[in-house]
Amino acid sequence: MKAVEIHNIYKSYKEVKALSGINLQVKKGELFGLIGPDGAGKTSLIRILATLLYPDEGQASIFGWDTIDEFREIRKIAGYMPGRFSLYQDLSVEENLNFYASIFGTTIKENYHLIKDIYQQIEPFKKRLAGRLSGGMKQKLALSCALIHKPDILFLDEPTTGVDAVSRKEFWEILKSLEQVGITIIVSTPYMDEAELCDRVALMQQGRLLDVDTPANIIGKYxxxxxxxxxxxxxxxxxxxxxxxxxxxxxxxxxxxxxxxxxxxxxxxxxxxxxxxxxxxxxxxxxxxxxxxxxxxxxxxxxxx
Amino acid sequence: MTNKNIIEVENLVKKFGKFTANDQLSFNVKKGEILGFLGANGAGKTTAIKILCGISAPTSGKVSVAGFDAVKHPERIKQNIGYMSQKFSLYDDLTISENFRFFGGIYGLSRKQIRQRTGELLQRLDLYDYRNRILRSLPLGWKQKLAFSVAIMHDPQVVFLDEPTSGVDPITRRQFWELIYEASEEGKTIFVTTHYMDEAEYCDTVSMMVAGQIRAFGKPRELKEEYDVASINNLFIKLARN
Missing domain, CATH: 3.30.70.100 (Alpha-Beta Plaits)
Known part of the structure; x- marks a missing residue:
């Protein structure tokens, strides 16, 4: 079974066409990149897959579950990190993490091994309010919260946008280690150099796929x-x-x-x-x-x- | 590029309580020079830019921009600079020409000047025929080029660009840099921040901030030789990690 199957998805916002006929499959365990500038449709596609948005046409499934009819099943097994920081700014680091763990019926302790490498970097500040964290720390907390229920698939919407070159490098090292644990990862980015760190990528522009392949094959086709x-x-x-x-x-x-x-x-x-x-x-x-x-x-x- | 300094910074310090955001910054930027102002998140870039734009006062040190002292005459600085950022540029619910009229008015241009500059700048972008279109409906790349044109509408001596190409497609990103080159050739000094390290190489000079201090400052090629790295990206990683 494919981790993600997308059939002919269309999505418009009034006159703006965000997605125009997207067909795509992602294999289980893949680190898959959606690469493209703003307006390519990356966020719309991720939100549809994360069951937060209905497509106008077409159909998508995650591990066989339909994103509309079976969204509850998907939400149990998916982690989602939106592009804009959306944790509770007036809760502390630890309170946010506890909150997400309890929503999914788990505890920080149970899945600590999964977030250890990331969370350890912000643990010294666990009593600090999330709203008062630096950009890099917010990003690490958001990823910890998206991982705390041990998801099978992770959706990351532009996690490295506006992040400096050093933190970007660290973030990709984290993604690689999560891939080793077997989590399927769909990550979007406007930075073309990050494409080469993915197993496969979809190059996106104005709601269409320019190509879908491994980075090496895309380069080979030039x-x-x-x-x-x-x-x-x-x-x-x-x-x-x-x-x-x-x-x-x-x-x-x-x-x-x-x-x-x-x-x-x-x-x-x-x-x-x-x-x-x-x-x-x-x-x-x-x-x-x-x-x-x-x-x-x-x-x-x-x-x- | 000429030898005249347009930006002069000497021992600039900015403290917030006990935290030193800018620690003894000293550098000069010449007329027509393109300076890439780089640094990790939280290194103190935004603090320094605010001081150079006359929005925030330094704790100590001397800052002069376009011939005006940042402590004594911050208002004069504001009249002589242009500013554009990725986060705030133009009004989405106005047309192109309404945006030009609005910002031209703010900068104190006459109606005639506004009409003339709007025409000139839009012709240059090949967007004159679209002048009555609402901004919201336009592609991001167009908006960023328009925002740049608005920022140089009053013919400022210095233009501050804060991540102007963030999220822009790779072709438009390079077209944007051609606008930067043109402005520099007209004698405008360009002060630009970016997270695209390839763009750092397009600058005449780059400054690399780490933890409130400028750790490296010079021509990209010379810095790469001095630190024995293949790219500015590698220099960034080398300096910011140690």
Whole structure:
């Protein structure tokens, strides 16, 4: 049985189409990423799966339970961490956790092993009101509360948005350890680099799936030649590369420009072209694409349709 | 970029009770420079930005922005800077041109100036034909570009951008950076925060705050060499973890 099955789901909010025909399956035990910018439909999809929102059309099930007719069953086995902090701000850390444990008929003690690594980091502050915690600590408390009833499946809606690079890294280490315990995890994120930490991902844009696959397969499907080009002046380099006749796209990536081309060309040819425009210290290296290159490529293709 | 300093900060300290949020910050930013202001959550970035914008007073130290002292003339600073953040930018229930009119009015532009700047900036974004559309119905990427245009409408010397590209798709995010480059080429100083570490590499200079102090400050390339790391992301992890 699949952990998640989604058939042809549509959801609109008045004139805004949030989801337009989503079909997706997630296997038991997978760490599955919904990757996309704001407005892609990630939150709507997670809320439908977490039985908090009805789709306009289509059907979804979690471990065989229907998200509408059998929502009670799903709520027993699912943990949910919403994008916006929604614990009780005027209860302490410990009171929040106790509250969630008791709602699900369990105790902190019974499932302490599951949250130990995360909860230990905020335990010194357990008497502090949740509303007075820092962003990183709130996030850890929210995850602890979502885990305290030992769920089979965990829905995490943008847990790392607005979180700094170090805390993001720590958070993904936690997710990896939860995957080891056998929990199926569906996590959404706007950070493309996090896609490579998932078993499989759905790349989402404006309510549609651009692709669903393992990160390695998505990268394998990239169908342009890709180069990292450098020179002394990044901004002018982007502009000039766009006027090169073999260029499909040129976008900055960190301190280089990623140049995608359809036709093969000799590197000396580009070197000469850029030198002619006054660029210095030019380097041109063929590279493997990352998920972000693939996402941008799929986005452009969708826009062209 | 010229040699004229537009932001000068010397020994800036900000305390909240016993807690030191900003601990002896000193740095300069030049006219036309793009400064990436990085740091972990809680490192003290927001506190420093509030002081530089004239919203909050420092406990001690000297801060001058666009030629005005942050303690003596915070109101003059506000007139000479633009500000945009991911959390608050424009009014969703106004049209594009109503937003421009509203913010232009706040900055004290005349009707004629407002009309002229609105036209100029919308033409540049290729959104002039959409000027009577309600903001709510527009894609996030458009809104962020519009919010940036509104922030530079009164031709400020410095623009503060607080996570301007958060949640924006990867293509629009890069188009946004092209707007930043253009503004910098016009001589505007850009002060930007971001959690996308690749964007740190687009800056002329990056500042890395850890626990209230600036631990690293310099050109991305030079910092990477100095700390022997492949990317600013790795530098961030190296500095913030130790």
């Amino acid at each position: 169908d342009h030649d890709l180069y990292a080009v450098e020179s002394k002046t990044l901004h002018r380099l982007i502009k000039d590369l766009r006027t090169f006749d073999k260029t499909t796209s040129a976008f900055p990536f960190g301190d280089t420009v990623h140049l995608a081309t359809n036709e093969t060309f000799r590197r000396q040819e580009l070197d000469k072209f850029l030198s002619g425009k006054g660029h210095e210290n030019i380097t041109i290296k063929p590279i493997e694409p990352g998920i972000e290159d693939c996402f941008m490529n799929l986005m452009r293709r969708q826009n062209d349709q």
